[in-house]
Amino acid sequence: MLSEERRNQILEIINHDKIIKIKDITKRFNVSIATVRRDLDILQEQLYIKRVYGGAIPVTPSGTEPLYFTREMENRAEKIAIGKAAAEMVVEGDTIYLDIGTTTQEVGRNLKKMNNITVITSSLTIMTELANSNVTVYSLGGKIRPHELSMSGSIAIHSLEQFCVQKAFIGAAGVTFDEGISDFNYEEAQVRLTAIKRAKQAILVVDSTKFGNNAFARTCSLDYFHTIVTDINVPKKYIDGINDRKINLVTVQPAGGIETS
Numbered sequence: 257m258l259s260e261e262r263r264n265q266i267l268e269i270i271n272h273d274k275i276i277k278i279k280d281i282t283k284r285f286n287v288s289i290a291t292v293r294r295d296l297d298i299l300q301e302q303l304y305i306k307r308v309y310g311g312a313i314p315v316t317p318s319g320t321e322p323l324y325f326t327r328e329m330e331n332r333a334e335k336i337a338i339g340k341a342a343a344e345m346v347v348e349g350d351t352i353y354l355d356i357g358t359t360t361q362e363v364g365r366n367l368k369k370m371n372n373i374t375v376i377t378s379s380l381t382i383m384t385e386l387a388n389s390n391v392t393v394y395s396l397g398g399k400i401r402p403h404e405l406s407m408s409g410s411i412a413i414h415s416l417e418q419f420c421v422q423k424a425f426i427g428a429a430g431v432t433f434d435e436g437i438s439d440f441n442y443e444e445a446q447v448r449l450t451a452i453k454r455a456k457q458a459i460l461v462v463d464s465t466k467f468g469n470n471a472f473a474r475t476c477s478l479d480y481f482h483t484i485v486t487d488i489n490v491p492k493k494y495i496d497g498i499n500d501r502k503i504n505l506v507t508v509q510p511a512g513g514i515e516t517s
Contacts, residue, residue, distance in 0.1 A: 262287070263295050267304055270314050277311040309333060333510035334463040334487040339363045341508045342425055342461045342485045348372045350422045353451040354382050356406040356444065357427030359461045367391055376419055378407040378447060394419070401441070408443040416450045424455035426481075428462050429471035433497055436477035437462075438470050445473035457482040464489040478503065 262285055270276045281292045296312050299305045305312045309332035339362020346352060349372055354360045356379040364382040367373065368389040375386060378396040386393050398412030426448055428437035437460065439445040452458040452475075460481045467490055478484075483504040490507060498505045 259295070263299055266295060267299060270305055270312055275308075275311060275313050279310075331463040331465060331487075334489075334508070335359045335362050337508040337510050338461050338463060338485050338487060340366050341506055342459060343367050345423065345459065345483070346370065346373060350374070351376070351420065353377065353416070353419075353421045353424040353455060354379060355425060355427045355448055355451065356382075356404065359463065360425050360427050361385065363425050363461060376416070376421065378412050380405040380407070396447070398447075399443075401444075404441070404444075406444065408441065408447050412447050413450050416447065416454060419454060421451065421455040423457045423459055424451045425459050425461055426452060428460065428466055428475065430469035431460070431462055431466045431478070431494075432468060432470055433478065433494075435470050435474050436480075437475045439473050439475060440471050442473040445475045448475050452476060452480050460484045461486075463487050464491070467491055467494045 265285075266276065266281060278289060278292050278296075281287070281295075282289055285292075296305065296307055299312070300307050303315060306315055335358055338359055342363045343366030346367060348370070351374040354364055354375055354377040356377070361379065361381050364375070364377075364379075364385045367375065368386060368391065371390045374392040374394065375382070376394045376396065377383060378398060380400075383393055383395060396407060396412040396415040398407035398415070399409040400407050426437070429440050430438040437448075439448065458481045460478075460483070462484075464487045467486075478498070478501060481503055483506060484498055485506045485508070488507045488509050495505065495507075
């Protein structure tokens with residue numbers, strides 16, 4: 257089989273299944289891992305796909321919200337490291353809010369062995385993560401977004417207004433100095449803003465690819481945040497701007513190293 261023909265078939269699979277793993281390509285086409293990586297690099301250069309941990313996904317049009325399971329595969333190592341560093345900010349006795357999203361889910365995964373903490377969330381995946389732990393979990397309720405595995409809307413906002421929160425761990429689809437943080441969904445942006453206002457400390461947890469992008473619905477300016485946790489690939493202008501705004505910045509290496517400024 258010619259390499260171009262193989263890449264065309266790989267692209268068809270990705271567009272149909274929405275994701276493909278490197279190990280599956282090697283088995284299907286009987287080629288080496290190095291060959292598969294070259295194929296995926298070429299398809300990414302041609303803007304057909306986006307490389308993710310262990311495979312690839314189709315390119316999502318600008319302004320369109322990617323599926324949850326697709327986002328979960330993106331920048332996986334960075335999100336794991338961010339989640340671990342953010343979870344270390346939680347202490348016994350805390351009541352915290354965990355936002356929806358794949359990065360905040362990693363925060364939740366690192367809280368399962370803790371005692372005497374309370375988590376408030378509208379994320380179905382985080383509730384599942386913490387269901388068999390000693391963590392007390394409160395669900396906000398509201399309208400279920402099945403593809404996002406979350407709840408939003410006026411019911412979620414009203415429920416959140418009944419709680420006092422020490423720390424709110426917040427995700428975002430985009431982060432810029434001009435617009436602050438933003439999201440693909442307006443209702444979820446409003447739930448997020450309510451959580452930020454109810455918390456003594458708002459902590460933004462996002463990987464570096466979110467910086468420089470604006471999504472559909474603006475949530476708030478960066479001045480609302482006490483701390484930002486991201487990975488070491490955050491652009492320098494954002495490091496400088498965050499420091500100028502006197503916001504605590506924690507940067508992590510995918511292997512788990514932490515730097516603060």
